[in-house]
Amino acid sequence: MPAPIRVAVTGAAGQIGYSLLFRIAAGQMFGPDQPVILQMVEVPVEKAMKAAEGVAMELDDCAYPLLNGIEISDNADQGFKDANWCLLVGAKPRGPGMERADLLKDNGKIFIGQGKAIDRVAAENARVAVVGNPANTNCMIAASQAKRLPADRFTAMVRLDQNRAQTQLAKKASVHNTDVTDIFIFGNHSPTMFPAFHIAKINGKPVPETIGHHAWLQDEFCSTVGKRGAAIIAARGLSSAASAANALIDHVRDLTTPGKIHSVAVKSGGHYGFDPNVWAGMPVKTTGHGTYEILTDYPLDDFAKQKIAATNEELVSERDTVKDMLG
Numbered sequence: 078m079p080a081p082i083r084v085a086v087t088g089a090a091g092q093i094g095y096s097l098l099f100r101i102a103a104g105q106m107f108g109p110d111q112p113v114i115l116q117m118v119e120v121p122v123e124k125a126m127k128a129a130e131g132v133a134m135e136l137d138d139c140a141y142p143l144l145n146g147i148e149i150s151d152n153a154d155q156g157f158k159d160a161n162w163c164l165l166v167g168a169k170p171r172g173p174g175m176e177r178a179d180l181l182k183d184n185g186k187i188f189i190g191q192g193k194a195i196d197r198v199a200a201e202n203a204r205v206a207v208v209g210n211p212a213n214t215n216c217m218i219a220a221s222q223a224k225r226l227p228a229d230r231f232t233a234m235v236r237l238d239q240n241r242a243q244t245q246l247a248k249k250a251s252v253h254n255t256d257v258t259d260i261f262i263f264g265n266h267s268p269t270m271f272p273a274f275h276i277a278k279i280n281g282k283p284v285p286e287t288i289g290h291h292a293w294l295q296d297e298f299c300s301t302v303g304k305r306g307a308a309i310i311a312a313r314g315l316s317s318a319a320s321a322a323n324a325l326i327d328h329v330r331d332l333t334t335p336g337k338i339h340s341v342a343v344k345s346g347g348h349y350g351f352d353p354n355v356w357a358g359m360p361v362k363t364t365g366h367g368t369y370e371i372l373t374d375y376p377l378d379d380f381a382k383q384k385i386a387a388t389n390e391e392l393v394s395e396r397d398t399v400k401d402m403l404g
């Protein structure tokens with residue numbers, strides 16, 4: 078067995094945390110031969126810390142063979158110490174009447190502190206995956222604080238959107254979701270995202286050819302995927318949690334599996350017409366344990382260009398809102 082890796086999870090007592098930690102401990106994120114030490118990070122509030130202790134008790138009660146330790150902390154310097162992976166799930170939810178700009182500013186502050194702490198104390202090979210919303214911009218803020226860790230170590234999750242898009246296409250074509258491939262998310266994790274159906278394939282054939290219904294692809298499909306989070310809240314009374322945790326398992330597992338091609342929000346570098354300094358979803362190919370290259374050769378038609386311009390505009394405006402928070 079290799080030495081255990083340290084996995085820090087913020088928001089460990091939250092909804093997503095509760096679906097996520099058990100799957101990491103079971104080996105679903107890093108594989109069945111990789112022991113892990115979980116570093117649960119919460120806010121310094123008694124209720125949250127108590128809840129985190131309860132989750133740790135349940136993890137103990139699972140007697141997972143790969144779980145080599147559980148640490149709970151209420152501060153970032155302790156929570157990220159020597160962490161190989163930092164999974165930034167914790168953030169404030171949007172309260173009633175709260176504007177998106179206020180959410181950006183409130184949550185942005187969290188990611189300044191966490192970005193600095195990760196850069197200071199995490200392992201030499203530390204990698205970061207951001208889930209807490211607005212995920213792309215929070216990731217940009219955290220990355221901007223880092224002096225030691227390069228920007229490509231900081232990724233944000235658009236995998237839930239990719240998984241949602243895959244299933245919607247499969248349902249429409251009456252095939253199994255594994256028959257749908259090459260579906261990638263471009264842009265922001267928000268309703269402006271573009272699920273690039275023109276690249277996707279069903280049993281190896283282009284989706285527009287197989288589904289044939291262009292108006293459905295351009296309108297209903299894009300809007301169903303973009304607004305799926307809101308539809309879950311309307312139905313369940315709570316935001317997506319198990320599916321978000323599942324997507325984070327997919328995000329990290331595919332980023333540590335060479336050859337995998339998948340959607341990740343990364344520093345765009347100007348590819349596909351994005352502003353070079355925003356974090357945008359795009360297709361990447363994993364090249365090693367946590368390393369990846371952006372795949373830059375997928376074609377964009379006029380509709381794709383227009384959708385990407387809109388989601389890029391939103392990312393640039395989010396960056397303008399938090400410009401004072403960038404290191």
Ligand code: NAX
Binds near residue numbers: 088089092
């Ligand atoms: P919950 O409100 O259930 O849990 C959040 C937890 O984070 C709480 O326990 C809270 O105490 C903790 N927390 C807050 N600030 C923290 C900090 N500075 N350090 C450590 N812990 C902190 O939310 P949950 O449903 O788990 O969602 C977490 C985040 O994921 C939210 O921002 C949510 O919007 C976002 N999501 C992102 C998705 C994505 O695809 N990128 C999809 C699902 C989800 O909506």
